[in-house]
Amino acid sequence: MTHHDLHSDFVVVGGGLAGVCAAVAAARNGARVILVQDRSVLGGNASSEIRMHVVGADVHGRRPGARESGLIEEFRLEDACRNPQRSYAQWDLLLYEKVMAEPNVTLLLDTDCTGCAIETVDGLRCIRSVTAVRQSTEDTFTLHAPLFADCSGDGRLGVEAGAEFTMGREAKADFGEDLALDVADRHTLGSSIMFTARRHGTPQPFETPAWARPFDATAFRLRPIEGYDYGYWWLEWGGQHDTLKDNPAIRHELLRIALGVWGYVKNSGRYPESAPWALDWIGALPGKRESRRFLGPHVLTQQELQAGTVFPDTVAYGGWPLDLHPPEGIDAPNEPPCRHILLPHLYGIPLRALCSRNVGNLFFAGRNISATHVAFASTRVMATCAVMGQAIGTAAALGRNATDGPIAAHFTGAALQQLQQRLLRDDAFLPGIRHEDSADLARGARVTASSETALGPAAQVTDGWTRELRSDFGPWADGNTHRWESATLPATLTLTWTEPVQIAEIHLTFDSGFTRELTLSASEAANRRIIRGPQPELVRDFELLLDGVVVAQVAGNRLRKRVQRLPQAQHARELTLRVSATHGIDHARVFEIRVYSTAS
Numbered sequence: 001m002t003h004h005d006l007h008s009d010f011v012v013v014g015g016g017l018a019g020v021c022a023a024v025a026a027a028r029n030g031a032r033v034i035l036v037q038d039r040s041v042l043g044g045n046a047s048s049e050i051r052m053h054v055v056g057a058d059v060h061g062r063r064p065g066a067r068e069s070g071l072i073e074e075f076r077l078e079d080a081c082r083n084p085q086r087s088y089a090q091w092d093l094l095l096y097e098k099v100m101a102e103p104n105v106t107l108l109l110d111t112d113c114t115g116c117a118i119e120t121v122d123g124l125r126c127i128r129s130v131t132a133v134r135q136s137t138e139d140t141f142t143l144h145a146p147l148f149a150d151c152s153g154d155g156r157l158g159v160e161a162g163a164e165f166t167m168g169r170e171a172k173a174d175f176g177e178d179l180a181l182d183v184a185d186r187h188t189l190g191s192s193i194m195f196t197a198r199r200h201g202t203p204q205p206f207e208t209p210a211w212a213r214p215f216d217a218t219a220f221r222l223r224p225i226e227g228y229d230y231g232y233w234w235l236e237w238g239g240q241h242d243t244l245k246d247n248p249a250i251r252h253e254l255l256r257i258a259l260g261v262w263g264y265v266k267n268s269g270r271y272p273e274s275a276p277w278a279l280d281w282i283g284a285l286p287g288k289r290e291s292r293r294f295l296g297p298h299v300l301t302q303q304e305l306q307a308g309t310v311f312p313d314t315v316a317y318g319g320w321p322l323d324l325h326p327p328e329g330i331d332a333p334n335e336p337p338c339r340h341i342l343l344p345h346l347y348g349i350p351l352r353a354l355c356s357r358n359v360g361n362l363f364f365a366g367r368n369i370s371a372t373h374v375a376f377a378s379t380r381v382m383a384t385c386a387v388m389g390q391a392i393g394t395a396a397a398l399g400r401n402a403t404d405g406p407i408a409a410h411f412t413g414a415a416l417q418q419l420q421q422r423l424l425r426d427d428a429f430l431p432g433i434r435h436e437d438s439a440d441l442a443r444g445a446r447v448t449a450s451s452e453t454a455l456g457p458a459a460q461v462t463d464g465w466t467r468e469l470r471s472d473f474g475p476w477a478d479g480n481t482h483r484w485e486s487a488t489l490p491a492t493l494t495l496t497w498t499e500p501v502q503i504a505e506i507h508l509t510f511d512s513g514f515t516r517e518l519t520l521s522a523s524e525a526a527n528r529r530i531i532r533g534p535q536p537e538l539v540r541d542f543e544l545l546l547d548g549v550v551v552a553q554v555a556g557n558r559l560r561k562r563v564q565r566l567p568q569a570q571h572a573r574e575l576t577l578r579v580s581a582t583h584g585i586d587h588a589r590v591f592e593i594r595v596y597s598t599a600s
């Protein structure tokens with residue numbers, strides 16, 4: 001073995017969507033990051049190894065407008081354009097490209113976090129370094145940093161650091177949750193093995209292996225077999241066991257179940273339309289829904305989610321239903337495979353649920369955050385995990401010079417406000433929190449447009465909100481569109497200042513169609529609602545002019561958030577955005593323009 005000592009500002013363990021977003025956000029905000037991922041691909045349960053589609057607060061498009069912005073939107077928009085064929089390998093590569101594009105990130109693939117060194121300062125545990133091993137190259141690593149994040153799902157770093165955690169389902173008495181059990185237990189949601197199948201032109205026989213589980217119709221009374229292309233998420237099992245220690249046995253049983261169900265589909269005679277379908281891919285790894293949940297200064301609860309709580313330290317949000325499953329999965333044939341309890345509003349996720357309560361410099365994001373089992377049933381979905389990741393990555397970048405002490409305590413007052421405002425600048429959405437960045441010169445400009453509609457007055461581009469605030473989002477949502485909408489194309493929007501201002505960077509936030517779902521899904525049924533290509537609302541071709549002179553020309557834009565840095569700062573009294581084309585609609589839609597005098 002060869003040993004390496006590496007130094008950075010922030011070490012992230014786990015390269016699922018939470019870890020990828022944490023690493024990219026921290027790097028883009030100036031921190032040097034090491035991302036440690038035990039697999040050869042990034043994406044965790046969203047990767048080609050497991051193939052779960054990423055969902056979130058818009059509930060598969062059933063809560064229009066609530067789709068997550070920020071990094072996950074950037075990834076989804078690019079994936080839709082570059083991967084219309086819906087290849088999971090392409091999605092893996094997009095995540096890889098996003099990470100590799102950050103000069104501040106050192107990516108250690110095929111590398112396991114195996115431990116850490118701890119020091120106790122004033123009674124508080126602090127991680128000083130992480131140990132990691134890459135068996136394939138016979139390398140070991142000591143990774144030094146002031147701040148660390150456990151985004152590993154299972155929580156290996158946290159447990160090595162002695163971070164307090166819980167596992168299983170609480171009792172009603174623990175947090176007053178009426179969806180909790182009468183008596184607590186150690187059970188979790190189960191794991192699943194996904195598969196995909198392909199339609200051929202001829203009948204495709206399937207020989208059910210002798211070791212597959214036998215099934216009869218009673219198993220499917222509450223688990224209907226609809227479609228053949230994308231397995232069945234309810235092929236779930238193992239929550240009554242230890243999803244960590246018993247994982248090999250769970251995998252074997254899940255393979256038996258998956259092959260047995262497919263054998264039933266193909267050979268029971270009940271599904272004759274399945275004749276031309278053949279298995280194409282079957283997962284080798286169980287997709288794990290739940291294992292450890294760490295304890296932070298705050299534990300999110302059912303009541304907070306159902307009340308749509310917005311916390312003073314909200315840094316992320318969710319909105320997926322409370323999605324509870326019987327731990328026995330398919331072995332509970334008389335229970336529905338899930339209970340979906342819809343949430344009336346979006347809810348905030350406080351930074352205090354993303355930090356350890358007893359390890360001062362440890363963040364979490366993903367399925368292992370500080371939430372009860374019932375609250376976790378909503379927070380666990382991957383777009384929610386991604387926005388948590390962006391939040392802690394940004395916090396790590398801003399807090400990397402904080403002195404020893406609980407990191408959550410560092411983010412109060414001005415530091416907290418700075419974090420929330422930075423997240424908004426980077427296109428995150430925080431329920432009830434408006435853009436109030438005093439450095440944004442656009443806020444002092446007069447806004448006019450070549451045309452505007454009643455729904456989209458031009459002045460809304462500087463009103464501090466970057467999406468339509470539909471009233472079902474929460475009591476703080478005013479129902480306004482918060483965007484400029486021109487009547488026709490081409491169209492211009494102009495910001496005018498009374499005195500010339502120095503302009504180095506212009507931020508534009510376009511409409512990317514939050515009224516629709518947008519995700520990569522192997523399911524044909526889910527994909528019917530999704531546009532795999534540029535989103536039609538997006539501004540495609542535009543120019544920026546300072547005092548009438550073109551300073552930037554963009555053709556073929558397909559992103560929601562664009563940051564245009566000028567080659568050098570210039571003084572001007574007037575900034576004009578001239579939109580000549582969109583990807584489909586007949587008018588321009590812009591949510592926000594920001595103007596900064598220095599480059600970020």
Ligand SMILES: Cc1cc2nc3c(=O)[nH]c(=O)nc-3n(C[C@H](O)[C@H](O)[C@H](O)COP(=O)(O)OP(=O)(O)OC[C@H]3O[C@@H](n4cnc5c(N)ncnc54)[C@H](O)[C@@H]3O)c2cc1C
Nearest residue numbers: 014016018038044045055113152153192287288366367382
């Ligand atoms: C069958 C199934 C269906 C689901 N359905 C959906 C759905 O439709 N949509 C949705 O959004 N969510 C769904 N979920 C939930 C979601 O997939 C998880 O909650 C989510 O993956 C959590 O993200 P994460 O980044 O925390 O963890 P993960 O996606 O598990 O990523 C963690 C990563 O860390 C790595 N890692 C672990 N230990 C170490 C270590 N010691 N060192 C280095 N790396 C390590 C892992 O290999 C993994 O790549 C489903 C889950 C399952 C299992």
